[in-house]
Amino acid sequence: MSTPVHRIAIIGAGPGGLTCARILQQHGIPVTVHDLDASRTARDQGGTLDLHLDTGQHALRLAGLWDAFTALSRPEGEQLRLVSRDSRIMFDAEPPRDGRGNPEIDRGQLRNLLLDSLIPGTVRWGHRLTHAEPLGAGTHRLHFADGSTADADLVVGADGAWSRVRRLLSDATPAYTGVTFVETGFDRADHRHPELASLTGNGTMLALDDNRGFVAQRNSGGHIRAYVGMRTHEDWHQRRGLDLNDAVAVREALLQEFSSWSGHLLGFIAATDTGYTNRPLYALPVPHTWPHTPGVTLLGDAAHLMSPFSGMGANLAMRDGADLATALIEHPTIDDAITAYEDTLLPRSSEAAEGAAEGIDSAFAPDSANQTLAHMTQNH
Ligand SMILES: Cc1cc2nc3c(=O)[nH]c(=O)nc-3n(C[C@H](O)[C@H](O)[C@H](O)COP(=O)(O)OP(=O)(O)OC[C@H]3O[C@@H](n4cnc5c(N)ncnc54)[C@H](O)[C@@H]3O)c2cc1C
Numbered sequence: 001m002s003t004p005v006h007r008i009a010i011i012g013a014g015p016g017g018l019t020c021a022r023i024l025q026q027h028g029i030p031v032t033v034h035d036l037d038a039s040r041t042a043r044d045q046g047g048t049l050d051l052h053l054d055t056g057q058h059a060l061r062l063a064g065l066w067d068a069f070t071a072l073s074r075p076e077g078e079q080l081r082l083v084s085r086d087s088r089i090m091f092d093a094e095p096p097r098d099g100r101g102n103p104e105i106d107r108g109q110l111r112n113l114l115l116d117s118l119i120p121g122t123v124r125w126g127h128r129l130t131h132a133e134p135l136g137a138g139t140h141r142l143h144f145a146d147g148s149t150a151d152a153d154l155v156v157g158a159d160g161a162w163s164r165v166r167r168l169l170s171d172a173t174p175a176y177t178g179v180t181f182v183e184t185g186f187d188r189a190d191h192r193h194p195e196l197a198s199l200t201g202n203g204t205m206l207a208l209d210d211n212r213g214f215v216a217q218r219n220s221g222g223h224i225r226a227y228v229g230m231r232t233h234e235d236w237h238q239r240r241g242l243d244l245n246d247a248v249a250v251r252e253a254l255l256q257e258f259s260s261w262s263g264h265l266l267g268f269i270a271a272t273d274t275g276y277t278n279r280p281l282y283a284l285p286v287p288h289t290w291p292h293t294p295g296v297t298l299l300g301d302a303a304h305l306m307s308p309f310s311g312m313g314a315n316l317a318m319r320d321g322a323d324l325a326t327a328l329i330e331h332p333t334i335d336d337a338i339t340a341y342e343d344t345l346l347p348r349s350s351e352a353a354e355g356a357a358e359g360i361d362s363a364f365a366p367d368s369a370n371q372t373l374a375h376m377t378q379n380h
Contacts, residue, residue: 138295
């Protein structure tokens with residue numbers, strides 16, 4: 001008897017979906033990835049990530065991409081600094097020198113690394129899933145916005161925060177965390193913005209106090225990406241009658257919000273090269289679980305969207321992708337594989353999501369400078 005070839009469809013070409021696809025292909029298992037982006041270059045992929053030993057690093061080793069990763073990664077980017085609202089350095093943790101740290105990589109570089117490792121044509125770009133229709137016995141028909149359809153024996157929802165696949169399994173929707181980031185950026189920072197570059201250091205700088213703050217991160221190519229964070233209403237801009245496309249008005253509103261902070265830090269608002277992108281932060285309820293359902297499962301943010309204050313979202317997505325692929329390789333049926341995968345996924349992600357919820361609450365609290373200092377002193 002020949003082994004049946006399953007039709008595996010992964011929705012979403014983020015770090016989780018691509019890791020899963022790569023490991024399946026290494027074992028000769030056919031897979032297709034569908035993504036709504038028109039191409040791999042359609043969208044800026046965002047800032048830098050540090051990959052952790054048991055999650056992101058583990059997944060890359062399993063995917064045979066560790067050496068390629070180390071050639072791109074920035075171990076020095078692990079420097080972590082806490083700055084007071086009057087721009088004094090309160091804490092400065094150098095990266096570990098023994099090579100056992102969590103090296104940083106730009107998200108775009110990581111995505112390209114994973115994409116380049118796949119058989120050409122694996123990712124179907126411009127395929128936005130609108131809904132998946134159960135056909136019985138674990139099979140689903142995928143409907144895409146361009147009118148095309150595809151049938152799959154396993155649908156993997158790797159489609160991020162606002163997952164369409166999740167609707168097959170759960171009614172849960174992401175809720176606003178109470179914190180909004182406004183993203184800004186600085187090109188050739190050492191030359192053009194030496195004060196901001198010096199405050200940021202080689203890695204990440206946090207300045208958090210009184211329910212607001214700045215997170216600045218070195219990216220590759222001399223770029224600094226910064227987030228101006230506020231505990232505020234989700235519709236804070238509407239309440240102020242602010243048009244988010246009006247950069248001058250946004251800058252004035254943010255400068256007003258931080259009027260009692262040091263002028264050095266205000267440079268992260270005033271000197272932007274990229275303008276301002278409003279990013280309210282959302283999280284799924286904790287724990288987020290679902291009844292075992294033949295032919296469909298979730299990974300990454302689709303399963304456990306959490307605030308970035310865990311520092312784990314992409315790491316967990318990659319570990320999920322690696323674990324799901326491993327389960328599919330090791331188990332005789334898709335159903336056995338889903339059961340084994342979900343048994344480890346759900347407890348692991350619940351623990352991380354609880355940590356992320358505590359993390360964002362202490363980072364955006366009235367006395368967050370002291371809370372963050374205590375946390376850093378304890379953990380470094
Ligand atoms: C400001 C910020 C900072 C962060 N910092 C870190 C960090 O330092 N470390 C860390 O580990 N994590 C971090 N995260 C979290 C991390 O970005 C996410 O957890 C991670 O990207 C999740 O990966 P994923 O593969 O599950 O989903 P995503 O990366 O969201 O990818 C989902 C993919 O699905 C596609 N898609 C969506 N809907 C559809 C559809 N209907 N049809 C087809 N395709 C679709 C999208 O185009 C996308 O390519 C941060 C998040 C934010 C917001």
